Amino acid sequence: MDIVKQGKAPLYDAIKKYIKRDMIPFHMPGHLQGRGVPLYLKKLFGREIFKFDLTEIPGLDYLHYARGVIKEAEELAAELYGVRKTYFLINGATAGIHTMILATCKKGDKIIIGGNAHRSVIGGIIESGANPVFVNSEFNKEFGIITNVTPDVLEKTIRKNLDAKAVLITTPNYYGIQGDIKRMIDIIHKYHMYALIDESHGAHFPFHPSFPESAIAYGADMVVQSAHKTLPTLTQTALLHIVTDRVNTDMVEQLLAMVESSSPSYIFMVALDVVRREMALNGRSLWEKAIETADYARKEIKNMNNFKVIDKSVINGKDIYAVDPIKLIINVQRTGFSGFEFEDYLNKHHIEIELSDLQNILLFVIIGTVKKDIDILLDALKTVKIKESKIGKTVPFPKAGEQIYSPEEAFNMDYKLSLIDKAVGKVSWGIVAPYPPGVFILAPGMRISEETVDFIRMVQRNGGMVQGAVVQGKNIYIRVVKN
Numbered sequence: 001m002d003i004v005k006q007g008k009a010p011l012y013d014a015i016k017k018y019i020k021r022d023m024i025p026f027h028m029p030g031h032l033q034g035r036g037v038p039l040y041l042k043k044l045f046g047r048e049i050f051k052f053d054l055t056e057i058p059g060l061d062y063l064h065y066a067r068g069v070i071k072e073a074e075e076l077a078a079e080l081y082g083v084r085k086t087y088f089l090i091n092g093a094t095a096g097i098h099t100m101i102l103a104t105c106k107k108g109d110k111i112i113i114g115g116n117a118h119r120s121v122i123g124g125i126i127e128s129g130a131n132p133v134f135v136n137s138e139f140n141k142e143f144g145i146i147t148n149v150t151p152d153v154l155e156k157t158i159r160k161n162l163d164a165k166a167v168l169i170t171t172p173n174y175y176g177i178q179g180d181i182k183r184m185i186d187i188i189h190k191y192h193m194y195a196l197i198d199e200s201h202g203a204h205f206p207f208h209p210s211f212p213e214s215a216i217a218y219g220a221d222m223v224v225q226s227a228h229k230t231l232p233t234l235t236q237t238a239l240l241h242i243v244t245d246r247v248n249t250d251m252v253e254q255l256l257a258m259v260e261s262s263s264p265s266y267i268f269m270v271a272l273d274v275v276r277r278e279m280a281l282n283g284r285s286l287w288e289k290a291i292e293t294a295d296y297a298r299k300e301i302k303n304m305n306n307f308k309v310i311d312k313s314v315i316n317g318k319d320i321y322a323v324d325p326i327k328l329i330i331n332v333q334r335t336g337f338s339g340f341e342f343e344d345y346l347n348k349h350h351i352e353i354e355l356s357d358l359q360n361i362l363l364f365v366i367i368g369t370v371k372k373d374i375d376i377l378l379d380a381l382k383t384v385k386i387k388e389s390k391i392g393k394t395v396p397f398p399k400a401g402e403q404i405y406s407p408e409e410a411f412n413m414d415y416k417l418s419l420i421d422k423a424v425g426k427v428s429w430g431i432v433a434p435y436p437p438g439v440f441i442l443a444p445g446m447r448i449s450e451e452t453v454d455f456i457r458m459v460q461r462n463g464g465m466v467q468g469a470v471v472q473g474k475n476i477y478i479r480v481v482k483n
């Protein structure tokens with residue numbers, strides 16, 4: 001890495017220079033660089049931000065036809081991550097996931113998908129018309145968390161589907177639990193398929209040796225990272241990395257121009273440029289501090305009888321190969337609270353967490369988290385009053401059901417609402433996913449199983465949200481294909 005080059009921020013510099021010219025704006029965006037913005041917004045955001053909210057004007061390049069400063073900024077990101085090409089995404093990792101699928105699978109092609117995939121993967125499959133084959137992901141019973149696909153199970157599925165074009169693996173999961181990504185990529189390549197990796201939760205991995213290794217290091221073909229999840233950048237900013245020369249970048253560029261806005265936010269792109277610079281210059285020391293803070297929290301919580309935390313001891317070399325130290329996963333089962341209830345309890349202590357599930361809460365301890373924040377959290381944990389659990393019987397995360405129609409076919413059929421009690425055996429029309437973490441439990445065209453219905457009921461009963469399920473009063477409905 002060339003540290004002098006990495007110290008530059010070409011897009012930021014170009015915009016600063018442009019603002020200094022004080023041009024008279026006769027162009028979009030409609031706020032005219034803040035001139036027309038309602039006072040209320042000006043007071044809220046200040047003036048400066050509107051000056052940066054520019055459009056594609058001479059000197060500022062085009063995201064979807066990058067030849068100038070955006071290209072330079074993307075090249076610096078590619079150098080930092082050690083890849084052939086990096087594309088800035090302004091519609092989240094979702095846009096990158098859709099692009100990876102559309103660039104490698106045509107209508108009717110087979111694609112193998114890890115069963116812990118985010119709902120955005122199903123969206124990409126609907127768009128492409130591909131036929132998914134789902135590989136079951138392991139489930140950690142102690143914490144009640146879906147983890148990762150194992151290489152052995154993946155290889156068995158590949159051997160039964162040698163005509164598949166691509167394999168899309170999601171790792172690490174939301175909780176920072178990474179699978180054996182090196183072996184999985186080797187297996188995928190042994191069978192000459194594309195290795196597409198959803199590494200949404202790993203944009204920070206290259207910046208500290210204590211983090212799991214990125215799939216980039218193991219030669220995945222394409223890797224998507226949802227930069228805004230863990231890096232100090234803005235919501236919706238993400239990165240698509242092209243690692244190998246097997247990928248047709250011409251096609252990728254065409255697709256990005258289709259799935260993303262044609263009016264990309266310069267505020268988002270500048271944020272990516274400046275955060276890349278920050279990671280190159282100061283990433284190691286900033287993350288060192290965050291890891292120390294997270295380690296302190298874990299050590300203190302381990303000494304409390306009412307909680308368990310996930311740490312390296314869960315590594316088993318199969319579905320759990322590495323754990324991300326900045327994810328603080330606290331199992332609250334012994335308190336009698338569900339994770340959802342515990343989130344409410346922490347909210348009353350002015351603490352906002354990343355997510356809760358039935359048994360756990362997940363907190364990000366990242367750049368900007370300070371020891372004082374952890375001490376307030378520890379106080380709240382220490383003073384919680386134990387109660388009797390109301391969770392009742394728990395059921396594991398459901399396995400993917402049989403695919404009756406391709407997701408695209410099913411999505412183009414008519415649908416009707418079916419009471420959940422009567423849905424078993426019917427075919428799902430939509431995507432259903434408990435949120436967060438957003439891992440799908442039903443894809444369009446999938447047969448609805450009893451275990452899926454039980455799972456939806458359990459999450460709903462305990463105060464969780466299941467996107468795609470329709471709740472009306474006490475009744476829960478699922479959209480099923482009409483036939």
Ligand SMILES: Cc1ncc(COP(=O)(O)O)c(C=O)c1O
Binds near residue numbers: 118226
């Ligand atoms: C594993 C995974 N992939 C993809 C996404 C989508 O990312 P984005 O919100 O950046 O579009 C998420 C979001 O939660 C995710 O958890």
